[in-house]
Amino acid sequence: MITPTESRREALTEVARSAAVELDLPYTPGNGPEELDRAAEAAVENGPVSGLVGWTPARRLRELQGTLAPLGAGVVPLKTPRGVQPPTLLTGNEKRSRQAPRLSRLLVDTYTTVPYADLDPARLAGLAYVVMFGMMFGDAGQGLLLVLFGLLMRSGLVPALRRFQRTWLFIFGAGMAAVFFGILYGEFFGPTHVIPVLWLEPVENPIPLLIAALIFGAVLLAGAYTVGTINRVREGGWGYALYARSGLAGAMLFLAVGLLAGGLLAGIPAMVIAAAVLAGLALVLIFIGLFVEAGGGATGGVQASVELVDTVIQLGSNLVSFTRLAAFGLTHAALMSIVWQGTTALWHPDWRAVLAVLVFLIGNAITFALEGLVAGIQALRLEYYELFSRVFTDEGRPFKPWSPELPESGADSGPSPEPPAVSHPERQTP
Template sequence: MSRAEVARPVRMQRVAIVAPQATLRDALVRIAEAGNVEIDRIDDPAHAAPGPAARRLQRLRTQSADAVLCAAPPDLDALEQAGRADLLAGEAQLEERIAGAVRRGTMAALAGWCPAAEVHPTAARLTDIGGVLVPLPPPGGTDPPTLLRFTGPVRRSFAPLVRTYGTVPYADVDPTLPAGIVYVVMFGVMFGDAGHGALLLLAALLLYLGRPRRLAPLRRLWPFVAGAGLASALAGIAYGEFFGPTGVLPVLWLNPLAQPMRLLAAAVALGAVLLALAYGVGTVNRWREGGPANALYAASGIAGAALFLGLAVLVAGAYLGHADYALGGAALALTGLALAGSGLFTASAGGVGGAVQTGVQLFDVVVRIGSNVVSFARLAAFGLTHAALGEIVWHGTTGLADRGPGALLMAVLVFTVGNALAFALEALVAGVQALRLEFYELFSRVFETQGRPFRPWQVPVQHTPVQHTPVPHTEVAS
């Protein structure tokens, strides 16, 4: 698999399930068991009436059950008498899809989507019953559903970041891996303490081992926690922080409390680099979504990138006293502004109203660039807060340690409880702030629209004969 394929959603193929009406049920059972075809749902009141299985399921009045399909057509009355809500639920889903089939003569067909690599294996499941899975051209104006590749533990652990924001459009780049890396880096800058980072690494190890058992459902997040712990530990080593300014580690880069302006400048510079990368990914996405013209004029594409870089060069040139750089940056910024304005005006209603709307939108674009860059100062602000809390705890500890055995025990208590509170508070704050920067400053440039998730129809199939012995079931009061 090429890098280009890994960096985008799974390629989808429009398909039609075609089978003789006599074997349509068997074909759909095999499709459900394969679980890799999303069948189009028909929003038609004529198909909304419940079928025989759905009506029997309603009469059971049981709590919701996971659907299961019978390999062979079952006796619905016997299923109802036996209280088999799972099998009735599976048959109800099957009825709904059979009702949506298009029929011509002795044949029936349904349309849907399937991962391109799964078309031939899925089609092979239908050949012995006379069914076929026919590739079709995608319908105009309709984007395929999105299925991302979560093939490794690292990608799977970073997946909630993107899913929480929304569904990646089918044409766009899959940002899961870089988004996760950026998140843990920003978290580490704000949570910079080698001791606290080591605790996160220990937590990641426990998650990997499945301990404690009640946290076993979170096991897949261990690479995410490990990445955050490693970034925090490295930042702590750079700051000379180990459970606060204990002197265990030397300062390799800067002391946050002694050099706050240097940390602030570094945070803003890091934010500028991340914004430039976001513009790059946004340009690629705009090109894939609407071609080169869309990428050129979009405020999150080349036009926005030119405006951003031009303003950055202008400010840097003015600060350093290089007039030629400042003029070059101004020219680049004006070019980007003109391109973005052309795109915005074209998308408006035109005329005076369109011009006013474009002016307001351009002003908003410029203000957002400035506010987004400055927003990354919070990396330094919360890094300073973490260091300040660590210093308060350490000063309280050292102030008690030399006052006798009783005070020494109090010092240990202050150190332990203080670090526990600082760890919990700063982990929460740094986690929320890193998420905010990811969503509002970066993803707002990477994405302009939302995609639709790929939802294949997947139901387990029971191949053994159905037992018709009645079983007790819990009724819910109507």
């Protein structure tokens, strides 16, 4: 922002009210009108003009220029300096952004702030989470309870739940995923035979469920490698992506594992040979990347070798880790089977029917609470350790508009926290 010295404070007041600029100031911004004076003192002066450096979203540039022009001030776009990562603006409807952010947004932001150059996987992460939850919590009856609870939260009829109202869609989606897998498993508050088994019974067919979990995990890992490769290209170009463990080299190693498994299962020697060649090439590329990162030399070679072995082990363990989708789905089905067996054993057309109903209700309540907690935690663990570790290698910083509290502006709002998509602010000189 280039502005005559005499109108500097007035221009800064308008910038503060616009809440669209993050100023590069040599101190931690505070609140109150005195903040304007401190910002004015931090400006660089050159004759009759002074300037402050900061960031503003590209879509707000014209608006900012229009705000400052009547004050004799202007905006001069600058190129992004080398080695400087712009802040990431998580955009969205301003009215919504002052409320609690979407849970899919929180899934990513709890792990890291999306770097400026990276793709934002928030929506994909939310979808993957609810599907993994549903696979472990596969019961159509208990899933319907989650669906109804999500709709109840959306309605706002319960005052105590209104603060969590924006998470209703996430709970609704998790419930629908549980209903879907419950129908496949033939589970409706346990093996009650209310609905037929469309695919398999987890307790009776654990091996097919285990294989399905591995295949689903492989699909998720393939998606993570795809997004990770795109991010490595956007962060450092194709050269960087080629040697990165979470880029092309890592994706090639993952593909080699898939080819090897397919070749062995199908008995096709050509696939096994192709897998060996591809794996060798991938390991060489990964080693080179690790060697360069370690600084070269003998020490760098040892470090790169150790990390290369760790990369191979980690890939295998990450893939096997998805078997927990089957394991906890099997656990849920086994617990509900025990509850149903106890219910049927007690059921008689006399006073013992009351005991049977109590066993059924209490057993469902305990299983619902226990398995809901376990499935939620395990899905989160898979999201963070197996998937996000390949999508992100760096941490960004959020865009924080400079907006000190000004008594004369009344209810001027501060920065907009965490809405649903990522936009790239441009480097500006206010």
